[in-house]
Amino acid sequence: AVAADPGRRVGELEILDGAERERVLVGWNDTARVVASATLPELFEAQVARTPDAVAVTVEDVTLSYAELNARANRLAHALIEQGAGPERVVAVALPRSAELVVALVAVLKTGAAYLPVDVEYPAERVRLMLDDVRPVCVVDDVAQVRDVGEWPETEPVVSLVPSHPAYVIYTSGSTGRPKGVVVPHAGIVNRLLWMQAEYGLEPGEGVLQKTPFGFDVSVWEFFWPLITGARLVVARPEGHRDPAYLASVIREQAVTTVHFVPSMLRAFLDEPAAADCTGLRRVLCSGEALPADLARRAQTVLGPVLHNLYGPTEASVDVTSWVCGDSSESAVPIGRPVWNTQVYVLDAGLRPVPPGVTGELYLAGDQLARGYLDRPGLTAERFLANPFGGPGSRMYRTGDLARWRADGALEFVGRVDDQVKLRGFRIELGEVEAVLAGHDDVAHAVAVVREDRPGDQRLVAYVVAAPGAVPDPAGLRAYAAR
Secondary structure: OOOOOOOOOHHHOOOOOHHHHHHHHOHHHOOOOOOOOOOHHHHHHHHHHHOOOOEEEEEOOEEEEHHHHHHHHHHHHHHHHHOOOOOOOEEEEOOOOOHHHHHHHHHHHHHOOEEEEOOOOOOHHHHHHHHHHHOOOEEEOOHHHHHOOOOOOOOOOOOOOOOOOEEEEEEEOOOOOOOEEEEEEHHHHHHHHHHHHHHHOOOOOOEEEEOOOOOOOHHHHHHHHHHOOOOEEEEOOOOHHHOHHHHHHHHHHOOEEEEEEOHHHHHHHHHOHHHHHOOOOOEEEEOOOOOOHHHHHHHHHHHOOEEEEEEOOHHHOOOOEEEEEOOOOOOOOOOEEEOOOEEEEEEOOOOOEOOOOOOEEEEEEEOOOOOEEOOOHHHHHHHEEEOOOOOOOOEEEEEEEEEEEOOOOOEEEEEEOOOEEEEOOEEEEHHHHHHHHHOOOOEEEEEEEEEEEEOOEEEEEEEEEEOOOOOOOHHHHHHHHHO
8 A cells, every 4th residue: 555655644544454344344343133113111111011010119128019110100200291391301300219219210201201310419519500401390309299199190191202302311520520411312222221131131020239329321221121021120228339238138138130330349249248148140240440350250259140241331321332251261351242233433543443453442333322412512513423434324422432352353441542530430530520629719720530559449539739829728628529
């Protein structure tokens, strides 16, 4: 190629031959499947019709059958519709982990609206920012009111809901200091859940533990995968997700077969002696952070069940790649191969595919992409680009993650192209932390980093430069940032 065109820039030379280009773009992205055009309420209601008397939800001493959950959600849905809930609108839900939280999420979806999760532990300032940004038609924040909607009918609300309508809006950290809301339609999350069922085969009556705070998108499959398959949704008590001993007891006592951990919490769980007694587990799913190979080996030794490593940003309906952790001799755990109707590209700075073994930036395309960021057209255009490898109008999402193909077509995660970090499963833009601290009157500049002074113990650390004449107080800065 150099000899044929001596004037061409080196960076513009094509280093893939036709067969290899076809393999990385098409062969390893051969994920097309026919998926039913459906919404989450339709899938749930179909399961209610199949197993009305089966247990749908268990929260400590509270149990709801599928029929009971459906009836309660219908009553609340009618009440929310009266408040203006419907397709292309948003209802905020600010409830602690409980049976009422499950009822509220199902009810919001039945109205056709998208739900906005508002964690009750969020600082008031963040809650205000989210609500001002979204302008929800109403906020469900009273457990007693969710229980007491008896005057409304139990019939299914009549709503013109289609798969392209939004199902949920989840906020992520923002590099400029302003969090951003990701709008995910039913089509994407339905594709993800139906792939999950085909891949893992959850059986009726099995228990799935819901412990992820519902402001994280992993919670979406924890809530709805069991509810569309006839399984039991076992909801951990508030704060229970932080207590390995409690989690081990729930897994044993409630016959939980499926559980999710971010790798750092999986390590803490394995340190709990009672974890070895969780012999009923059939699936342990990991995502949210890179899964170290030594941790994967230890988990398989202690827990025994098949361990799965998944990867995906909030902008793409939870997960887009998966890997079954089988070979314990691997030095790195891949993030795997793309799920149904999803394409993954590893590209250079010129948006050209790179060969296997070469690091590039990871781009995602296909049915699972989010609509974009709520009321942020500029940011949406920056991150959701025209897909040069797809059909007319198709898009691809720039993840900011670095990855490389293995020779067998599996992907390995390498790192980030920017300052975004993952800490105990939290997706953190260091720029947001720095922007908050720099807003303090005593601070001229701030820099945030992740440090690991003790192996396995990562901490978020900030350094500040004082404003002229000021003496910043560390305790005061922590309190300011917490607010």
